[in-house]
Every structure is written in structure tokens, then in C-alpha cells.
Amino acid sequence: MATLVEIVPYDENWPRLFHQIANDLHRLLGTVVLAIDHVGSTSVQGLSAKPVIDVDITLRSLPDVPAASEKLIASGYEPRGNRWDDDMWAFMQHTSVPKQRVYLCPPGNETHRRRMVFRDYLRAHPDAAGQYASLKQTLAIAFSYDGDRYTAGKRAFVEDILRKASHR
Template identity: 55%
Template sequence: MRTHNPVELVPYDSQWPQAFRHIRDKLLALLPQVLSIDHIGSTSIPGMIAKPLIDIDIVLPGLEHIEDATRMLLAEGYEPRGNRYDDEVWAFLSRGSVPAERVYLCPAGNGTHRNRLAFRDYLIAHPQTAADYVALKRRLAAEFRMDGDRYTAHKRDFVDAVVARALAGDG
């Protein structure tokens, strides 16, 4: 069943990096086995409009750590959102926090995680590409205001092209 939640984009909030650090510290205390906890998504890019949601990748040493980490997140009230991207990435949502948190468990060496960091870092380093992404997001949010799945799907080509440039070392 397709959810019909409005696509809500808000201006960049200078408190997002601080919110991430607070969440990271909490997650490190819960999950001492993590290799890294990375702020990803639009809230990690200074000046970027975004859904008011902190996206975080939690990198674990391997798949064998996913089950224990899942138990910890569930005990903390995170809602399981399933396996995403067919790439050994498990999503969880914490609606109760402000801003909301969406965390992803990823094993070390995960391609989705690598691509997310490449996208984030490329947009931070290339303001014109970031501005193009803002324009795309605004257009898609207007077009698919009540369909977050299609909003996300229609960003895919842009994101894939930026990731390809970033991984190729272009720019």
C-alpha cells in the first residue's frame, strides 16, 4: 500500500549538525561495536532544503552484528522500516524525537553507504550541483506533494549521476 504523506521540505536548520552529534553520542553508547556513525542525506549538507529528518548510517563490522543492533534499536523505540535498496541496509525510524531520526544499519564495505557519503561530500564541495539539487527537490515536492515514494524515485537519476561523478573523481 502506498503511503500518502505530504512531502515536507524545510529550509536548512543550523541546529541539524548539533542534533546529529547528540544522536550519534546516544547511538555510540547503545552500540559500542559500531565502526562509524555518519550524518547522511540532505540535513548533512549545509544550506540544503530537506525533510525535517536526520538521516544516519550506522556502520557495523559485519552482517553478524545486525541482529543485536536491531534488538537495541527496537528496545529504544525505533520502528523497523525493513530492508532497503536490496543492499543489506536496514532502516529504522524514531518519530518521537525532534527532529525525527531515520537510522540505517549497514555492514562494513556496504555500497549504499559508500554512495551516500560520496553524494554528500560532492554536494558540499560543488555548490552549483547542490543548487541544482535544491531546484529538483522543489519541483518534485510540488509535483508529488502527497507521494513521498514517487518524490524519492524521481530524484534517483540525479543522485546516481552525482554519485558516478564523485566516485570517478570528476569535479
């Protein structure tokens, strides 16, 4: 069954919830963790978002991914595979509130780098964040039960922001 694409107003609790999640994940995964970053729309102050905390975990190396994956799965995270064919492994936690989407990646991962650049640009440019919020709201209405088309509809905006960020 298709899942509703739901966009909700920014929740002031999201940063605190991210820190709790990050602490739990760091305890679970241990010394293989180099960094845990809050990414996605919930990481941008004031930005409406799907009620899902997106977390990128940079591990020491690509060979650390299988053992870290096993620990996530044993803790109730559903494996979602290698996203974007970029050695970025996705996991969902559907039972938490809000839901969590966790990504494991090796150092220097290009997808992670792009996500951080996009996040940081939106944090520094509230006008761009507002435009993004409007686009997401429009797409959520147009593709309310088609997450793939919703995501595809954001692609041009994201690429434009990444181009702008690289010319700063």
C-alpha cells in the same frame, strides 16, 4: 494515510542534533559500532531538506545487525526492513524532533559508500547542491503525498552526481 513530503530551509541546528543523536546511538549500541555518519540532505550545509536526520551506522559485521536492531527497537525505533536488498537495515524514530532515520550496515556496504560519495560531492559543489534543492522543491510540490514518486524523481540526478564524482 499518506505523509506530506515537506521540504524546509536548512537548519543550522542539524549538525549539532546529529552529534547528539550519534552520541546516544553509540552509547546504545556500544563496541559493535565502527562509524556513525550524517548522511542525507540535512548533512549538507545550506541545503533545504525534509526535517529528518539520516544516520548511517557501520557495524563491525553483518552478524552484529540482529542484536543492534533489537536495541534500536527497544529504544523506540520502528523497523523498516532491509533497504535496497543491500544488507542496509532501516529504522525510523517518529517521536523525536526532528525525526530520525537510522540505517545499520556492515563494513563495505555499497549503498552506504554511494551515500557518502553523494554527500561529499554536494558539500564540495554548492552549485550542484543548489540544483538538487530546486529539484527537491519541484518534486515535493508535484508529489506532495507520494514519497515513492518524490524519491524516484531524484534518481537520475543522484546517478549523474555519482558518475561525476567517480570521474574526479
